[in-house]
Amino acid sequence: MARSPIVTLVVAAMLAAAATSCGTPRTSPARATAATTVAAPGTGVSDLTTGWKIQSSAVAGTSGARISRPDYSPTGWLSIKQPVTVMAGLLENGRYPGIFYSDRLKTVPTEQFAVNWWYRTQLTVHPRKESRTFLIMNGVLGTADLWVNGTKVADRSQLQGAYSRLEYDITPYVRDGSNAIALDVAKNDPKTLLTDSQLDWNPPAPDRNTGLRFPPQLAEAGQISLRNVHVNQHNAKDLSSSDLTLKADLRNDTASAQRAELTEAITRGGTRIAVTTEVTVPAKSTRTVTLTPADHRQLHLGHPAVWWPYQLGGQPLYHLDASVRVNGKISDRFTEDFGIRTVTSRLTPVVPGKTHTPHGDRQFVINGVPLVIRGGGWSPDMFMRYSPRNIRDQLSYVKNLGLNTLRFEGNFPPDDMFAEMDRAGILAMTGWQCCDRWETPSSTWPEALKANAGNQATRVARWLRDHPSVFTFFHGSDAAPDAAKESIYLSAFETAGWQTPQVSSGQYKSSPRLGPSGAKEGPYNYVPPGYWWANGPETAGTDPTFTNAGSGWGYDTETSAGNTVPTQDSLNRFLTPAEQREIWDPSTTKGPDAGPDLFHVYPTYNPYTKTARMGQYNTPLWNRYGGWSDMVSYQKIAQMGGYETTRAQFEAYIGHSKDPANPSTGVIYWMANKAWPSLHWNLYNYDLDQPGVYFGALKAGEPVHIMYDYANGSIKVANLTGGSQKDLTASARFIDLNGTVKRTDRARVPDLPSQDVRTVLTPVVPAGISRTYFLELTLNREDRTVSRNVYWLSTKRDAVDWSETLGKGSGAVFAPGGHADLTGLRDLAPADVRVSASTRREGDDAVTTVTIRNAGRYTGGRGVPAVFTRADVRRGTADGRRRGGDDQVLPILWNDNNVTLWPGQSQTLTARYRASELRGSPPVVGITGRNVRDATVPAGG
Numbered sequence: 001m002a003r004s005p006i007v008t009l010v011v012a013a014m015l016a017a018a019a020t021s022c023g024t025p026r027t028s029p030a031r032a033t034a035a036t037t038v039a040a041p042g043t044g045v046s047d048l049t050t051g052w053k054i055q056s057s058a059v060a061g062t063s064g065a066r067i068s069r070p071d072y073s074p075t076g077w078l079s080i081k082q083p084v085t086v087m088a089g090l091l092e093n094g095r096y097p098g099i100f101y102s103d104r105l106k107t108v109p110t111e112q113f114a115v116n117w118w119y120r121t122q123l124t125v126h127p128r129k130e131s132r133t134f135l136i137m138n139g140v141l142g143t144a145d146l147w148v149n150g151t152k153v154a155d156r157s158q159l160q161g162a163y164s165r166l167e168y169d170i171t172p173y174v175r176d177g178s179n180a181i182a183l184d185v186a187k188n189d190p191k192t193l194l195t196d197s198q199l200d201w202n203p204p205a206p207d208r209n210t211g212l213r214f215p216p217q218l219a220e221a222g223q224i225s226l227r228n229v230h231v232n233q234h235n236a237k238d239l240s241s242s243d244l245t246l247k248a249d250l251r252n253d254t255a256s257a258q259r260a261e262l263t264e265a266i267t268r269g270g271t272r273i274a275v276t277t278e279v280t281v282p283a284k285s286t287r288t289v290t291l292t293p294a295d296h297r298q299l300h301l302g303h304p305a306v307w308w309p310y311q312l313g314g315q316p317l318y319h320l321d322a323s324v325r326v327n328g329k330i331s332d333r334f335t336e337d338f339g340i341r342t343v344t345s346r347l348t349p350v351v352p353g354k355t356h357t358p359h360g361d362r363q364f365v366i367n368g369v370p371l372v373i374r375g376g377g378w379s380p381d382m383f384m385r386y387s388p389r390n391i392r393d394q395l396s397y398v399k400n401l402g403l404n405t406l407r408f409e410g411n412f413p414p415d416d417m418f419a420e421m422d423r424a425g426i427l428a429m430t431g432w433q434c435c436d437r438w439e440t441p442s443s444t445w446p447e448a449l450k451a452n453a454g455n456q457a458t459r460v461a462r463w464l465r466d467h468p469s470v471f472t473f474f475h476g477s478d479a480a481p482d483a484a485k486e487s488i489y490l491s492a493f494e495t496a497g498w499q500t501p502q503v504s505s506g507q508y509k510s511s512p513r514l515g516p517s518g519a520k521e522g523p524y525n526y527v528p529p530g531y532w533w534a535n536g537p538e539t540a541g542t543d544p545t546f547t548n549a550g551s552g553w554g555y556d557t558e559t560s561a562g563n564t565v566p567t568q569d570s571l572n573r574f575l576t577p578a579e580q581r582e583i584w585d586p587s588t589t590k591g592p593d594a595g596p597d598l599f600h601v602y603p604t605y606n607p608y609t610k611t612a613r614m615g616q617y618n619t620p621l622w623n624r625y626g627g628w629s630d631m632v633s634y635q636k637i638a639q640m641g642g643y644e645t646t647r648a649q650f651e652a653y654i655g656h657s658k659d660p661a662n663p664s665t666g667v668i669y670w671m672a673n674k675a676w677p678s679l680h681w682n683l684y685n686y687d688l689d690q691p692g693v694y695f696g697a698l699k700a701g702e703p704v705h706i707m708y709d710y711a712n713g714s715i716k717v718a719n720l721t722g723g724s725q726k727d728l729t730a731s732a733r734f735i736d737l738n739g740t741v742k743r744t745d746r747a748r749v750p751d752l753p754s755q756d757v758r759t760v761l762t763p764v765v766p767a768g769i770s771r772t773y774f775l776e777l778t779l780n781r782e783d784r785t786v787s788r789n790v791y792w793l794s795t796k797r798d799a800v801d802w803s804e805t806l807g808k809g810s811g812a813v814f815a816p817g818g819h820a821d822l823t824g825l826r827d828l829a830p831a832d833v834r835v836s837a838s839t840r841r842e843g844d845d846a847v848t849t850v851t852i853r854n855a856g857r858y859t860g861g862r863g864v865p866a867v868f869t870r871a872d873v874r875r876g877t878a879d880g881r882r883r884g885g886d887d888q889v890l891p892i893l894w895n896d897n898n899v900t901l902w903p904g905q906s907q908t909l910t911a912r913y914r915a916s917e918l919r920g921s922p923p924v925v926g927i928t929g930r931n932v933r934d935a936t937v938p939a940g941g
Helices: 086-092 388-400 415-424 447-464 483-496 529-533 568-574 577-584 615-625 631-655 692-700 823-827
Strands: 007-011 014-018 036-039 044-047 052-056 078-080 117-125 132-148 151-154 160-169 177-186 217-221 224-235 241-252 258-268 271-281 285-291 300-302 318-326 329-338 343-347 362-366 373-377 405-409 427-431 470-474 554-559 664-669 704-708 715-719 728-735 741-749 756-761 772-781 784-794 833-842 845-854 866-875 899-901 906-914 923-928 935-938
Touching (some): 078 086, 151 160, 217 224, 224 258, 224 318, 224 329, 241 258, 241 271, 241 318, 343 470, 362 470, 362 664, 405 554, 405 664, 415 427, 447 483, 529 631, 568 631, 615 823, 631 692, 631 704, 631 715, 631 784, 631 866, 704 772, 715 728, 728 756, 772 823, 784 899, 833 923, 833 935, 845 899, 845 923, 866 906
Parallel strands (some): 036 117, 405 427, 427 470
Antiparallel strands (some): 007 014, 007 036, 052 117, 117 177, 132 151, 132 160, 224 241, 241 285, 258 271, 318 329, 704 715, 715 756, 728 772, 772 784, 833 845, 845 906, 866 899, 866 923, 923 935
């Protein structure tokens, strides 16, 4: 978000202007390399991001009075570019190179984190006359004592909590000139503190993420400080108008009453709305000022610019600038962006005798439009490192996949990410995390921890309330808050003026005031494609929380088919050849518990979700597709298996959205990304690798999409755009393994309103088709293909034993002999594929187009398909060969990939990426496939 300069940070010869809200920063100043920060006179809040150093107390000692003196010499301390965790700081300084390769993470000595670590920065401050200076601490992972210029300002009994916001008046301690701030940070412990951890997403960081969560801030103000500024909106049902209410806390820190003039201006483009009022604030007190349309008619907006999720409309943002003057001089300022939109939620109607859940299922409505939430769970880097460019790359993947949401189970990122989501039109599903201190009963919380919970809830609510992307907050994940805990949370959110839905739990549980959540969780491991489409009473089970009743109905807050097998390129980046063999070794196919423990799944075997071993994933793949003998043959199967079940997961939640009794209202793939290179629970890997699951999700997320219902064999068409779709024709071709077309069905598609899905065909599998066969679906508008979708199926269907599957968390249990037979794919003859490619520049981007053509011929009505053909852009040589080594170009956005073509068919794929990722080499395109010989073609232009 664009910000106005408030406090100017000057580092050496560099100048970086930063304007931030008093609740949390919305942008960060440019990084600098010098160790000393110079704070120039000004008003407002500034991030202290530069000049920090860290050192172990085992080296530096424990005297805060000495270490926090400006004349202390931090010789031997480690410089860090911004406040981070201890491990992140060590890595930044060259310790433990290649930390994620193989099991090097295990070699980090953990005893070094048993002692406290110091964080220290030195800054030059020139306070203005009659101004006051405040130090704001925004989250500590662990606990900390705070020292300023030799004086202890705060004790660790208070200074703790991942999202705490604690403000200290340091005016008595600040000097005109050199100043020092030091924090004595003790080890983070998510079992006793309200903090961050990544649970079973990955191994814990060796330091347990000890350190500073977000940058501290320095604030300077005159007689009146401006705090808690925000906008409440009351929008007409048809969005034809919006009444804006502006609120601000004016705090008088002086010993006498002050007359103040508050001005708040809202701008967007050429529109500017300004309101001013005068108030008297008594000495040593805070006064809340509320400006409403009743007193300021200009706060009634006619035909406001409305913010939408990106598939439904634009993302206009309004800018709020507030300032307070005393005696004609600006005393403090605040600025932020916000969006106008309306979010509601409801429980879907219960159809007696048919609806699986007793209260219905949670459904969200944006600007009056019910939509299926489709997203993934987001994870920060294992060491809480943050890169704005990396986040922009990840969000571009989310939109490329056609997803509309990211879920944050705690582990909230810096504000920059929410600001990017505002601009991108991606929804943020926020809430507290499970399984640590956050979800222990409040009866076990001492009073100090309850106070800390209230502080964190207040800070989070004030921070996120005006982000239009943030559409809900879940106050429980696996559990629902008890009455006392719920009261803490709801009181904080009510005081903050929170306006979007709050939900009790990610499972089907209730809390006293929020009531039933209408949500469910799981499963977390392999299920076949047909699992997601099943919708009968057998899929509900008897668990009242509906945990691991994960087929495609209701609102599932976390679920997937488990392991994600990276591409060979990605595996080579983080695993040794011996470790790679453990992934596909035939010993992994002997049942759900089979195979060695794999460090890059999880370091110890988890019998609940069957993680850390490949047995639960590889056993059904072996039985469905047939065996493999090496990594090459395994990759062909694993990538197809991941593609088909991930595509089915998202398609089922779209396809069942109009079911009258058990509609699907949302699904969060567990997870979108991971904190480190991983073998499970991600749509794309840490290195932004795109495995088969990625392209399965991408196919399901097409704006206008044709799909196959595994449960009843029908063909459906969905419209996920913001407008209606007309003049469409759907066709379905059943194709034998040898290429013979056994049956073709066509139908006109009725006009599809936005967010609608219709069944358009109910074809019958023709008699005499091969045991393994293909279904090709196409959706056309005149002669243009709108959607094309190819399935590999079997006349022998998967048979899930629902009674043994539900509630287990470890994926599907198959009935005896109940695996589909896809082994016919092994008998495919090599396909004759011809490929051409070219590349053009568009600004800083390169765009490579790849045309894949099946050049084979039909003989006697038979022809060989080119199955699951994949293209990769690579760095090449002048003569059109691969450069070799790690030459894959990432990040990259494809319009489609992993395509299947019959003789005479061709498809053109398009890829966009930063031209700089070619690193001066010409582009080439590598081709692989199920029955396609590996090839490389030049792609220059």
